[in-house]
Amino acid sequence: MRQRLLLRQTCVEDLKYLGQSRLECQKLQGTAVICGGSIAGLLAARVCHDHFANVIIIEPESWLSTVDAVREDAWRQDHPRTRVMQYRSLQGIQVLGFQGFYRLFPNFLEECKKSDIHVCRGDFRSSTWGNWTKTPHAEYGGNLPKTMFVGRPGLETLIRRLVLDTTKYPNIKQIIGTATGASRSSTSSERMEQVSVRKQDGSIVNIHAELIIDCTGPVSAGIKWLQREAFGHSVDGKYAKGTLPVEDLRVSYDQKINYSTLEFKVSKELGERLNVPGGWEGCGPIYNCFTDGLVESRSIYSQRIEGDIVQVCCGAWGIDDLPATLEEVKSYVRSLITDKPIPEWFFQFLDLLAEVDDVKHSRVRVPATNFNRFDKVPNLPSNWIALGDSVMRLNPVFGQGCTKALMGAVCLNTMLQKYGATALLSDFAQNFFKLQASKIGPIWEGVKLGDYTYQTTIPIKGETLSKGWLLRWYIRRLHILAFTDKQAGSALWHVKMFLAPPIDNLQFGLIVKVLWSALMRPNA
Structure with a gap:
């Protein structure tokens, strides 16, 4: 099967x-x-x-x-993309997406380098409620399959130049x-x-x-x-x-999502002082934190993209008032409800971004x-x-x-x-x-499953937000298990990178582990 x-x-x-x-x-x-x-x-x-x-x-x-x-330096474009509302907002590319681009364009890596697009291991440095999920580095000899960290202008301009x-x-x-x-x-x-x-x-x-x-x-x-x-x-x-x-x-259905992205044009000297994991030169992901939808509807995301630009994005379900300045971002991050504290180095990173004069802001109200x-x-x-x-x-x-x-x-x-x-x-x-x-049907069902967590979501006509509650409970418990269990972390990572079907999250061994974990730690 x-x-x-x-x-x-x-x-x-x-x-x-x-x-x-x-x-x-x-x-x-x-x-x-x-x-x-x-x-x-x-x-x-x-x-x-x-x-x-x-x-x-x-x-x-x-x-x-x-x-x-x-142009190769897409961050210097003179024109905005008027028909793409998220043109200046943070985006992500899963491992499968990168592999597809690589196969379509034989010179893809060379052209990425020309456009200062960072190709890194497919580790998005994403914490779940402040906890680090086990990522399958060992399965790949310590070197996860690669993906790219790029803004929408950089990616679209690159693909257009190639095509x-x-x-x-x-x-x-x-x-x-x-x-x-x-x-x-x-x-x-x-x-x-x-x-x-x-x-x-x-x-x-x-x-x-x-x-x-x-x-x-x-x-x-x-x-x-x-x-x-x-x-x-x-x-x-x-x-x-x-x-x-x-x-x-x-x-x-209407998930009532808004997100706000700040872009900081960072100098090389400041970049070396930002103290991001892995160092500034090879940096793509910086820090992302998804929160528990049962207690918090806000999250934070950050990455380095082409042109030495750092993106910091605040996204939320059912909340309109999102940060538009760095000081507001810092207050926002401090107020996030997480299981484990957001690391202090990330706040130091935000403090250093105050030295940047070239800052752009974009806001998206998601239809x-x-x-x-x-x-x-x-x-x-x-x-x-x-x-x-x-x-x-x-x-x-x-x-x-x-x-x-x-x-x-x-x-x-x-x-x-x-x-x-x-x-x-x-x-x-x-x-x-x-x-x-x-x-693509499983993508729709998976995203909808998560969106139905939030009481502000307006469901599909004829459905209620309780639809999928059992699977939603299971996936939440699977994430808890993945804080300590390599098998759970591997399954979640491969499904999220589109390298495995969703059934990988329902392996018999994982079901047993999830049920045992729920029995032993019901309030986790």
Whole structure:
């Protein structure tokens, strides 16, 4: 069962097929059109380059066609990313995400170095309620698999620079405009035929498409296109169990999350005095503390990213008043309710940041979380798919958004490797959405399980916050066990890094240990 779920619920095995390009003469003729040029769209374009003769990215923001959008020193960009609300906020990349980027781009490590992006062991230095969880260093000979510590500008700019490199990926072109719709094929009722694009001068152009990929983000523009072209409904008006019409595909809940990020541009001299674990030069993670949702709804996160920038982020469920200055951050951290005290060196670290003059602040009020269940919708066009935030928008606290986008691109590659030898079959989209849902569905359930801990969360219509209480109790006790038990710590780490299916948290030995721990220490 574990092996089946590893194949079904993770992309670990699928990574083996990533980056394997067809010969030019074997590529699918026609154009893959990607609607949206953020991270999901860029990764989709990179995958499509391996399989299609032509790839076009439609990007609405005009400055993303300039050198400012592909520069190595992204921290000096002159333009903001207006369509990405968390562009200047803290983010995380799990080990699986880094491994996927590494396979897609053979020169990835070299380009990370050019952009001052830190590649380090996948130890996020995260404490749980002030306690250190056992991390499986010994399983990897003391050297955990690597990941990267990078801000959103650094990551997105790096990926865009790589994808739009015409010497390596000549089939990819980016045009500036807004995708306004997709129309049904005049020769096949099962397909979309073209994408309409409104260019900067207001003119409309139509691009004939062999494959259309919706990467329009949270607006999920493709849903309106489907409805406009009368897709997404049962032909006879009857819906089999487990299927639903396109207008009912979205489920949503509001976790009432806010977070505030301060960025400090640190000099080399100050960096060496900050006394961060492992030293300043090789530093990525600094200190993160997740709190017990039964007694506290606030957490603290910190890391070093490209350009010698330190990010300190305060996030909370159901609280609007978050720090906007360093002094407010220090008071916030001092007031956190934890089981073990936050280490004193972290407060000394915050004190030293007072010497920094170049400080930026960003604040994000997170919209409601939603999941567009395309895998349950009948009669979808065979050559239209969606990935990234167009399918699922998550609570950003656990930093899973970019890895989720990568997983969607991996699923697309798997489908094109296995089922798109010479042409896209009539069930291509249907099978893609089922594959993608099996991979990202567990992320949705896992995050929702945690969000339902907080009484300020507004649950999905028809559900209550008590849903999943038993599994929530078990996972909480598993974290307690992981303070002292290597097996528990290993299971939690591998699942969080997307290297193992969630069932690893339910190993029989762990269940026995959790129950024994709960019996012996019921009030832990």
